[in-house]
Amino acid sequence: MSSIATYTAVLNVKASTVSFVVNLLNDRRDRVGARSGARALSAWDQAVMCLRWFFDGARVQDLVRDNNIGKSTGYAYVHEVIDVLAGKAPRLCDALAEAKEQGWSHVNLDGTVIATDRVSTPGPGRADLWWSGKHKHHGGNVQALSDPGGWLIWTSDVRSGREHDTTCACAATGLTQGLEELGDNNILTLVGLGYVGISKAFRSPVKKRGLRRLNLKELIYNRLFRAIRGIGERANSLLKTTFKALRHVSLDPWRIGDISRAALAILHIEHNKPLPGITTLPGKAHCDGA
Numbered sequence: 001m002s003s004i005a006t007y008t009a010v011l012n013v014k015a016s017t018v019s020f021v022v023n024l025l026n027d028r029r030d031r032v033g034a035r036s037g038a039r040a041l042s043a044w045d046q047a048v049m050c051l052r053w054f055f056d057g058a059r060v061q062d063l064v065r066d067n068n069i070g071k072s073t074g075y076a077y078v079h080e081v082i083d084v085l086a087g088k089a090p091r092l093c094d095a096l097a098e099a100k101e102q103g104w105s106h107v108n109l110d111g112t113v114i115a116t117d118r119v120s121t122p123g124p125g126r127a128d129l130w131w132s133g134k135h136k137h138h139g140g141n142v143q144a145l146s147d148p149g150g151w152l153i154w155t156s157d158v159r160s161g162r163e164h165d166t167t168c169a170c171a172a173t174g175l176t177q178g179l180e181e182l183g184d185n186n187i188l189t190l191v192g193l194g195y196v197g198i199s200k201a202f203r204s205p206v207k208k209r210g211l212r213r214l215n216l217k218e219l220i221y222n223r224l225f226r227a228i229r230g231i232g233e234r235a236n237s238l239l240k241t242t243f244k245a246l247r248h249v250s251l252d253p254w255r256i257g258d259i260s261r262a263a264l265a266i267l268h269i270e271h272n273k274p275l276p277g278i279t280t281l282p283g284k285a286h287c288d289g290a
Contacts (some may be wrong), residue, residue: 108232
């Protein structure tokens with residue numbers, strides 16, 4: 001009798017999503033010329049293993065034990081799936097084009113700090129590069145765009161947690177310029193007070209200055225603004241509630257941007273949303289055991 005207890009679990013992910021990842025992995029294996037049977041896991045088993053990491057936040061050491069593979073192989077497989085999925089996520093130009101095509105009234109821009117393990121990396125003024133003074137933990141800042149209903153349409157590269165949203169938004173290539181172009185098309189960008197002064201296309205609540213009280217018109221404006229923009233805050237919540245891996249990242253913090261994009265691609269597939277260059281979900285995945 002075995003001394004190890006086992007149990008059966010179900011991954012709460014659509015089979016079509018797993019098939020999508022399997023097809024991406026098979027395409028990658030074909031490109032690099034991987035020989036049939038040369039990999040420790042089939043494309044299907046690798047996809048399921050890595051989706052467990054995304055959705056359940058399973059530790060890599062548990063995944064490699066369950067699949068009877070080496071630790072370095074397990075990490076390599078997780079990074080491979082992150083790469084193939086991040087490559088399919090909507091780019092900024094795709095998100096902006098969709099906003100124009102759909103004629104949205106506005107988009108929402110918001111930032112989130114994704115927690116990480118402690119990484120002692122000296123930053124300016126000898127401050128810890130990844131330490132977020134606002135959130136009191138280490139993490140990486142990711143900017144996110146969402147549609148009027150709060151559906152996530154784009155995420156940025158990661159910036160260190162010590163940087164403010166204004167710095168991160170300005171550092172995102174083409175972001176402010178693209179949003180200003182939306183403004184020229186009467187599509188506003190709703191932001192929080194942390195983005196005040198970055199761009200003429202941004203709309204934020206009226207900020208109370210000094211001892212001056214807001215007048216009635218300003219109070220009504222702020223209440224209406226927050227009611228509309230509050231829906232947009234669903235976007236960052238979607239990432240962290242759907243993917244436990246994004247509640248605390250134990251990989252290299254510079255990978256957070258790619259992990260977020262990979263999660264965005266999975267979200268679109270899970271909710272039958274189109275991805276750039278992909279019009280339909282895959283059918284039955286080809287799995288040759290390679």
